[in-house]
Amino acid sequence: MKTLFSNYLNTFKGLSKEIWWLALITLINRAGTMVIPFLSLYLKEDLNFSVSDVGWVMSAFGLGSVAGSWLGGKLTDTLGYYKVMVRSLLSTGILFICLQYLNTFASICIGIFIVMLVADTFRPAMFVALNAYSKPENKIRSLTLIRLAINLGFSAGPAIGGLIITGLSYSGLFWVDGITCILATLVMIQVLHPKKAKVLDDIKNENPDSAYSDRAFLTFLIAMMLFGIVFLQYFSTITIYYKDVHTLSELQIGLILGLNGFLIFVFEMPLIKWLENTKYTKLGLMFFGAVLTGLSLLILNLTSWSGVLIIGMLLMTLGEMIAFPFSNAFAVDRAKKGNQGEYMALYSMSFSIAHIFGHNAGLQMTAFLGFDNTWYIITGIAAICAIILFILKEKLKATKVRS
Template identity: 25%
Template sequence: MTSALADKPSFWGSKVGGLPRPFWALWAGSLVNRLGTMVVPFTGVYLTQARGLSVAAAGLVMTVYGVGSLMSQLTAGVLADRIGRRATLAGSMLASATSMLALGYSTTLPAITVSMFVLGLVVDAYRPASNALVADLISPAERPRAFALLFWAINLGYSVGMTAGGWLAEAGFIWLFWFDAVSSLVFALLVWRAVPETRPEASHVGGGFGVVLRDRLMIGFTLVVLGNAFVYTQTFTMLPVAMTTFAGLSTGELGLAMALNGVLIVVVQPLVSDWLARRDPSRTFALGLAVMGAGFALTAFVTSMGWLAGTIVVWTVGEVITAGIPGAILAALAPEHLRGRYAGLFGFAWSVAAVLAPMLGSRLLALGQGAMWFTMGGVGVASAVAMLALAPAIRRRSAH
């Protein structure tokens, strides 16, 4: 007689088992790519120290990068639906490798500016294709877990890459560009060799961004995502400024406290992702948004590294709860032949937040810590409420 225990999946089997091989190629490529993500976080330092640009000139160049990023997601979404997920993803990685090296060897302001614009256009252009691939390859029940695993890989790779990037920068900035370029090429090769093309047949493809923009449920969800992105983007824009300028923390204390975010995600998320995947996605996302909002609101009271660490734990718990959920909701909302475009609009919300977060956040911070962080908390809670309001319609769409 077979034991009932024999029928149960192992602990790690329940976390990572049951997903197709092409997904794991995409997962491995995402991990390698984020391990090599070193150039963008160190761009400001590179432009001012290695290329001798003034702070004003560096700011202009980084603004141009932001313009490219705004165009990136919508353009890549169209390409993912028209020429295919695999071609778009691999092509964007090849273009990223080329633009990385072009930027690394550019010495004049015009050349640097053009390279930065192209880099902004292509460096994250893989995201709509990646989202569409997961939706194409994975069943609806498994999508939250699959997206959560991708989120985990990206965070793990980014954490290690940032540490290694600091060491490589000391040896010479050009090493950052080569490491980033090689990791992009590895991602492109993995996808091209191990991931099939999943785009629907051309005879079934119809519609365009007009269809996406007329989808009121998708527009509502995109606004929720924009609220989430606006709050979260403060972690690497205004939060460091506020903690060092107003709370009196040293950069070392700030870095040590912020390391908690990556550690908690890497350790905790794999333990809870399959359990969270079985919950209602809309309610889970709303809960995570509310917890994140609470964590950022508590930042108004930070006066020491310990207090900052406590707030980081709170909003990281919210981040862990939300991991993978938005991608699963997006996949449920999008028609199969328009998944690239829907993912492009989703990514566009994050690009807009990257522009708005420092612009509006700096003005709020000028009014004081309370104005800044209570506003962020309010945006988080408002986004959670909006998500709950959309939940019934999302459940109806998902059931079809």
């Protein structure tokens, strides 16, 4: 056991101090994202929105995310990642607190759009900061550490969120989310000020390539958008499925979602360390992750036994652990060819576009086709994603480009 624990700690060695601070800031911020998994339930249960209305609100969520990611990329290339991150975190905290006071369909749609517009300017800036503060040979593990921070926050967030809803009300979630964003801003100002931070990989291109002309990267983004549509069912449609079909309470739902974050926190870093030393390419591993994530929803149709929800969550978690770190690393590697903000904005936008269609499509399908048919269709989307990744892997292999 001692050797196992020692080997686990060794997977974290060599990462820069700035990466650890960035991970802490991300952890503080993400610990308050308990609103997001419960947003569809909040709209349906507390504000009495129809499932169809919830779907359109989630599309506004996605539209704001797309606009924010694009704007974040532009601002990062002009103002720099630090200014964008600080202003985004602080403004998001204030906006989340204000969001709870909106209660009509139109105001909620506008409010969600504005919150995500501001919040997601953070993402491209964070990826560029991570690229700057990490040694080239540590990029994938640095990305994985940030994901560990995100998932540790997600692990605690839903469980705590379920307790807050049970003991207080949904409004408490907005206060916690807002306050944690503000706290993350204060920590960042203290520990990651440009004068204090050491940049380890500052890439400057005199004649940068446009991300829009990188066909391989654009194909990769299509696959990531499809993967996002599948993955995001776990943050909107699945929570309603848990409650309506399997009659789980908010606390039970929070615990199942929290299991995902806990497993990632414990197992992802050793898994990524091991996979880095195998012969598999980044795209090959993403292909496997997409297959597992699709299967996690398909198996829900095989039995009415509630234990299948745990099995599905385990499959999705494994798929996520494999797909996301290597997709992040693939995008960061391609970004070295051009304007990093532009590349990472497009990468973030692929998931933001998934927010536009994923939540709404899943919720609309469940309303008109039922959950079983919805899971079959979403599994089909996962299959298309996997096929695109496989074809891209073979194409890059044929052109001697290491993915």
